[in-house]
Amino acid sequence: MLTDRQLLILQILIDEYIQNAEPLGSRSISKRQDISFSSATIRNELADLEEMGFIEKTHSSSGRIPSEKGYRFYVDNLLSPVAMRNRDMKRIRSLFHEKMLELEMLIEHSANLLSEITNYTSIILGPEVYETKLKHLQIVPISTGTAILILITDTGHVEKYTVELPDGMDASDLERTVNILNERLKGVPFSHLKIKLYQEVQGLMKTHLRNYEKTLDFLTRLFQNEKSDKVYYGGKTNILNQPEFQDVEKVKALYNAIEKQDLVYQLLHQGTIEGINVKIGAENSIQEMKNCSLITASYSIGGQHMGTLAILGPTRMEYPRVIGLLDLLSKDLTKVLTQRYYSN
Amino acid sequence: MLTDRQLLILQILIDEYIQNAEPLGSRSISKRQDISFSSATIRNELADLEEMGFIEKTHSSSGRIPSEKGYRFYVDNLLSPVAMRNRDMKRIRSLFHEKMLELEMLIEHSANLLSEITNYTSIILGPEVYETKLKHLQIVPISTGTAILILITDTGHVEKYTVELPDGMDASDLERTVNILNERLKGVPFSHLKIKLYQEVQGLMKTHLRNYEKTLDFLTRLFQNEKSDKVYYGGKTNILNQPEFQDVEKVKALYNAIEKQDLVYQLLHQGTIEGINVKIGAENSIQEMKNCSLITASYSIGGQHMGTLAILGPTRMEYPRVIGLLDLLSKDLTKVLTQRYYSN
DNA sequence: AATTAGCACTCAAACATAACGAGTGCTAAC
DNA sequence: GTTAGCACTCGTTATGTTTGAGTGCTAATT
Structure with missing residues (x-):
């Protein structure tokens, strides 16, 4: 598709433009050490490269700058890995x-x-957070009806939600719930919390908690809300x-x-x-x-x-x-x- | 110090400049409804106000803009409270x-x-955070030697620190420590945590913990670091x-x-x-x-x-x-x- | 057939000039 | 004390000119 010379010229043009942010003309290119053609030849090649859409002019008599297509080609085909400083x-x-x-x-x-x-x-x-595992769960009541739910992951991340407790849930209910959850959900990835809640916890809660439906519903909603990462x-x-x-x-x-x-x-x-x-x-x-x-x-x-x-x-x-x-x-x-x- | 007319002119000038961000000349001021003097008079007053440092010119033949001293005076003396929208x-x-x-x-x-x-x-x-009270404290071990300390305040704020545990501290030590702290430090403002640690907790820890010195030292350092608020x-x-x-x-x-x-x-x-x-x-x-x-x-x-x-x-x-x-x-x-x- | 020299042409940028006008300070008259 | 009048200042805008780096195209050269 592109001749070697065209590749070379495109490469040079983009490299230079990246450095100086200024349109590059045929003469500047021809003056380089690694180029042995006259500016007229370069001009012809530039015209071709422009026709193919790799480069463009900022105005009718300006030098050329890379087009997006040019950058794309550069990234896909011309990239010479550079040594890190x-x-x-x-x-x-x-x-x-x-x-x-x-x-x-x-x-x-x-x-x-x-x-x-x-x-x-x-x-x-x-x-x-979604794929990290639950390490510890804690619910701390803050005032009547509200509490803070804290989830700690194995990566040491702390996630917190301020929540409204279901009515009728008292301190002992809360403690039992937290205990059940910690026992059954430790090591579970966040993404599986909801499923595990039904598979593992539901039964236990039924036997140990009075208003277990409300609590379950409450927890379901809680585990629903996927927090987008920071x-x-x-x-x-x-x-x-x-x-x-x-x-x-x-x-x-x-x-x-x-x-x-x-x-x-x-x-x-x-x-x-x-x-x-x-x-x-x-x-x-x-x-x-x-x-x-x-x-x-x-x-x-x-x-x-x-x-x-x-x-x-x-x-x-x-x-x-x-x-x-x-x-x-x-x-x-x-x-x-x-x-x-x-x-x- | 300033005549009523000077006050009026200064007031107008600053008000207008705040609105339009453009230097104001004598003629524009004299054309206003609430002004009944000629531009020449205004010019004299402006010259005086400039001499006193309340206003300045952007160049020799420009209109005037307020100086910092002008704004200061405006804020201190000329402020008419404006009705909120x-x-x-x-x-x-x-x-x-x-x-x-x-x-x-x-x-x-x-x-x-x-x-x-x-x-x-x-x-x-x-x-x-400094003046809010501790509601709950929790230490969760994350991996051998490191743990997460979580402090929850009465305003529902969650503060967390990742910490290195003193060596030789095992799970049961940790649990006992947390229990003691929660029992004794609940309701204590953050600013007093350190003092209370010595007043209330030290003794208890001495009797209940093996390597109490290390733990105490560890906690002291922890409560030291005042987190600047967000x-x-x-x-x-x-x-x-x-x-x-x-x-x-x-x-x-x-x-x-x-x-x-x-x-x-x-x-x-x-x-x-x-x-x-x-x-x-x-x-x-x-x-x-x-x-x-x-x-x-x-x-x-x-x-x-x-x-x-x-x-x-x-x-x-x-x-x-x-x-x-x-x-x-x-x-x-x-x-x-x-x-x-x-x-x- | 590919390359290059040569040339007319284009256009942004830099510079010069002039005209405009909003402003000033000052003086003299009201 | 106030104001009309006027010369002066200076940033802004408009206009034209020059410069130079670039182009495309054609014809000569290799």
Whole structure:
């Protein structure tokens, strides 16, 4: 489809544009060491590449910039893996060497590290609660009729719900319920809580509790509500360093989109596919991100998907570097988490 | 000090400038209905006001804008309380009519409401944990050597710490410790936990626990670490609507400052004074906020300071409206919270 | 047949100039 | 004390000019 020379030129053009954010003309290309053709030849090739849709002009007599299709092709076919900087490597390693007791903390630090290394904005979808196992359950009455339900997972995550107790439930009922639940539901993944409730707990409750129907109904509703995982951000203001975001209107649109956590959650959650995933410009489902690219990688615990690491930057993003970084970090994270939480 | 006419002119100038963000000239002022002097007279007065430092020019032949001293004077002396819009009133009332079980939720909604009504950015310092009382304490072992400590307050707040257990502490030690603590520390305000630990618990532990010193030491360290309360934001992107923030560099500086939660926490915490507090421009301790004003109001539970509501906007802020709003909301919030959490 | 030199053409960006007008300060008259 | 009048200032807007980096196309060269 594309000649070797066209590939070379496209490669150079995109590499340079990613670096300088400025349209590239035939003459600049021809002057490079690795190019031995005249600018006229380059011009012809550029015209062809443009006709095929890989590059475009900003105005009729301007140099060329990559189109989205161009970036796509670049990412799919031209990507030469780039060596990680040594000091970045070190920073990642030291992230895991620091003693961090809380998983949330580790994730938060990862988000900051990612944004600092890349100079883009990082987004991390917190560890999926859905697949972690119940370690302990506690109900603490707060005032008459209301209580706090606390669920603790094997990853040390604490989930809490403030709830209204069914009327007529007294302290001893509550205690018995909690005891039954703890006895029967420990080690059960959150995703199975509801089923297990009927399989294991129902019978016991029937014999031990007075108004067991109400309580059962109450618990069913409780286990229903799937909490969406937390979204962590790093380097939100890095976006403002990019020349494509010198216009406040654009910044506003993007920030407004980013602040909608449920939207972002959905966007990142789509990319639950193994490995690295790159969404360029309009490939993103969020309109306001049409000038951005999103690169995602997922991390897991013991083979079970746990969350997503993502970098958000302009379409003119340093794809090779970011991809390498995310690949490394997601794998390291998976390794460390599996080691820490899967053995128990 | 200032003549009535000067007061009037200053009042008009600031009011208009707050509305339109444009320097005001003598002619525009003289054309107003409530002014019966010629532009020349106004010019003389403006020159005097400038000499006194209340207003300034953007360039030698421009109209005048208020100086920080001008705003200060305006806030201290010229503020005419403005009637709240009816629909804003309604929104505030309905905020408290919605059934919201969790205090955090209520605060979050308040932040959003504040930013929506004012079109500025709102910041709320979450309910002070320090003065709430312990309702229940729980320690859940997660893996060998580590556990999660959970503290639940009478306001339904859940505080958690992942901790390393002292070596040699086994399950039964843990259980006994938790029992003792729950028995002796329930109802104790967080601020007194440490003292009470020595007064009430020490003796009991000595008789019931093997390695009581280690455990005591462990708990002491734990109760030491004062968690700074959460900072809630609303309408962060509203800043971008202001004409004074059309320059991306300024936005970046401000956002970077705002993202530093500990700085913001400190800033708001200073204003623990009763009632409304207004900080104009450079009066703010944070350099990057020199183009901003911050208006704060504190809310409390049963007379005990609990947190701070704040609105961050350009120095050219609608002071009367914002002050009225914050006053109302902080009082309402105090009333509702006191009612909800003080009676128990 | 592929490459390149040459040239007319395009267009954004930079610069210069002028006109406009909203503002000022000051003086002299009311 | 107030106001009319006027020269002056200076940012804004509009307009035209120049520059230069780029193009596409054609014809000559390899």
